[in-house]
Amino acid sequence: CCCFVILAISGGLVGCSFKTLKYNQVGIDFDSTSQSINEDKLFHNGRHFIGLAHSFFVYPTKLLTVEFAERDDIGNPDGQSGPLSAGSKDGQAIEIEISFFIRLKTKQVSNVVNLYKEYRTTFMPTVISKATNAIKETTVKFVTLEFFANRTDISAEIHRALSGALESMSMEVEAVQLRNIKLSDNFEEAIIDKIVSAQADKPSPLTRTRTRTRTRTRTLP
Secondary structure, three states, rough: OOOHHHHHHHHHHHHHHHHHHOOOOOEEEEEEOOOOOOOOOOOOOOOEEEOOHHHHEEEEOOEEEEOOOOOOOOOOOEEEEOOOEEEEEOOOOOEEEEEEEEEEEOHHHHHHHHHHHHHHOOOOHHHHHHHHHHHHHHOOOOOOOHHHHHHHHHHHHHHHHHHHHEEEEEOEEEEEEEEEEEEOOOHHHHHHHHHHHHHHHHHHHHHHHHHHHHHHEEEEE
16 A cells, blocks of 8 residues: 555656647746756757756747737737837828737747746737837838838838847747828828829820820831
8 A cells, every 4th residue: 555655656746747848839947946947958849857846938939920900809919019109200190000920039048048037938018019119210211101102111121120129039020011001081181192193193004105106106207
């Protein structure tokens, strides 16, 4: 009977010494007795024997989605805030809805250790804060009309700003989606009218061809 109890206790202790990481996770070993981490080894997905009183601080290896948008039931972003109020170069207040995707640089244990020391596993509020500043500092480089006519360049500039802002957190920005721009109703109507007028003033390819044909015809001897 005593042997059975000893075996049962031993089996329980051994079982508690194993911890599991999922396929899209990495972890660093935390010793709750000494309140310290193993800074030399990064554990990847699988079942690991790390000992009693040890556990993992877990970090994702998958893409993380961050949104500045109206809350809805579509999707499940890892970090979310409401639409971002910003300004343009010509002083117009604008409201931006934007998404971007980040990935932690988990190939080196030092990156994960530094993230743990600075934020533990609660790093997303800092990502939101840094991203907010980076986006607002970028929008003021463009006049309001460009947010309707030049979104590609604006998205690329925001991508660069976000990459720079999150580099110190050992994160890579994979992609940026500039989803929606809102202005006051009167100003937005004026912008749209201006774009339509500018397009209407441009001669169509057929019109330019006819013009060149008439010109060549008049100059023939």
